[in-house]
Amino acid sequence: MKGLIVHEWIARSGGSENVLQAMSNTFPNSDIYCLWNDAPERFSHRIVEESFLAQTPLRRNKAAALPFMPKVWRNVVLDDYDWTLVSSHLFAHHVGTKSSRAHGQIFAYIHTPARYIWAPELDKRGQSMATRISSPFFQRLDRKRASEGTTFAANSRFIRDRIRETWDQDATVIYPPVAVTKLQSERAWKDRLDSKESEVLSSLRGEYILGASRFVSYKQLENVISAGESAGLPVVLAGAGPEEKFLRETAKTASVPVHFVDAPSDHLLYALIQSAQVFVFPPIEDFGILPVEAMALGTPVVVNSVGGAIESVTALDGGSAVDSFRGPELAAAVHDALGKDMSKARMKAQMFSEESFSENIQKWMGL
Structure with missing residues (x-):
């Protein structure tokens, strides 16, 4: 059976790109179609077809390209394929002309229904005047396309519920792939660091609470500082991004030391996680890869009780969740996480592995 894998656009890195990679590994003989491909080296051994948008300046401006996307996806002919597997967080699940959609099966793995139009409170891009005006039209279109017989999977129960609320469709929950086998292949990631990275790690003497992500507002990394203050432990923030100035200003008035590690490599990030007492992950995420990585490495986590991250924490019993990153509740959550037996969580983490995702x-x- 000949298959096609569809993805919104291919970037050099990202969680949805990791899902695409895992899909590609699962079905190595399938073709790939996307709006545009900004990482041609990533799938250089495969046929990757781009839409006409790739030949226009719109590929550099997703907001400007958005109004054209539904039409582009609708015009894709799928007649040569027995099945189509879609990785969608915007409109990719619209793929296929009406006649060709009836020809083969469409399976759509949903990272989230488009937050721009369905959950603008979680995405600043959905709060612009243009998006607010156009959202009702896109909502009607999105709901209609979702009712055309596509089989859906969601990357968490949190997203399955959002699919039900927005599209009135059901979905099978399949958690996204996490590189658990790779993470657990090294007993001590500090042994894989170069001399400069080793100096960074050794400078962080003693116990600390870790937060890591892009430094952007919705990641709420200031709440990691609050967690350190509540536990009386130093804080390490690892990453880079536009919120760094704000975070450094917040750190100046903190009651505990706050150290910054700029854009760590994967090896250094893994070593930072292994050395941390607790990994704190405040944002409301669709799933949350980093908490799973932390638990797979043996570090307990504290996550937001809203969103998909709580699902992996509950499944692995590898930490705690909070409604508020303030006051006694936060202190209790950190204390609870510190008391977890992480040996069991490490073993159970394989349920989130790339191998489990493929199966x-x-x-x-049904293949």
Whole structure:
């Protein structure tokens, strides 16, 4: 059976790109279609077809390209394929002309219904005047396309519920792939660091609470500082981004030391996680890869009780969740996380592995 894998656009890095990579590994003989490909080296051994948008300046401006996307996806002919597997967080699940959608099966793995139009409170891009005006039209179109017989999977129960609320469709929950096998292949990631990275790690003497992500507002990294203050432990923030100035200003008035590690490599990030007492992850995420990585490495986590991250924490019993990153509740959550037996969580983490994802995808598709 000949298959096609569809993805919104291919970037050099990102969680959805990791899902695409895992799909590609699962179905190595399938073709790939996307709006545009900004990482041609990533799938250089595969046929990757781009839409006409790739030949226009719109590829550099997703907001400007958005009004054209539904039409582009609708015009894709799928007649040469027995099945189509879609990785969607915007409109990719619209793929296929009406006649060709009836020809083969469409399976759509949903990272989230487009937050721009369905959950603007979680995405600043959805709060612009232009998006607010156009959202009702896109909502009607999105709901209509979702009702055309596509088989859906969601990357968490949190997103399955959002699919039900927005599209009135059901979905199978398949958690996204996490590189658990790779993470657990090294007993001590500090042994893989170069001399400069080793100096960074050794400068962080003693116990600390870790937060890591892009330094952007919705990641709420200031709440990691609050967690350190509540526990009386130093804080390490690892990453880079536009909120760094704000975070450094917040750190100046903190009651505990706050150290910054600029854009760590994967090896250094893994070593930072292994050396931390607790990994704190405040944002409301669709799933949350980093908490799973932390638990797979043996570090307990504190996450937001809203969103998908709580699902992995509950499944692995590898930490705690809070409604508020303030006051006694936060202190209790950190204390609870510190008391977790992480040996069991490490063993159970394979349920979120790339191998498990591949098996679950094939079972869901009946292939």
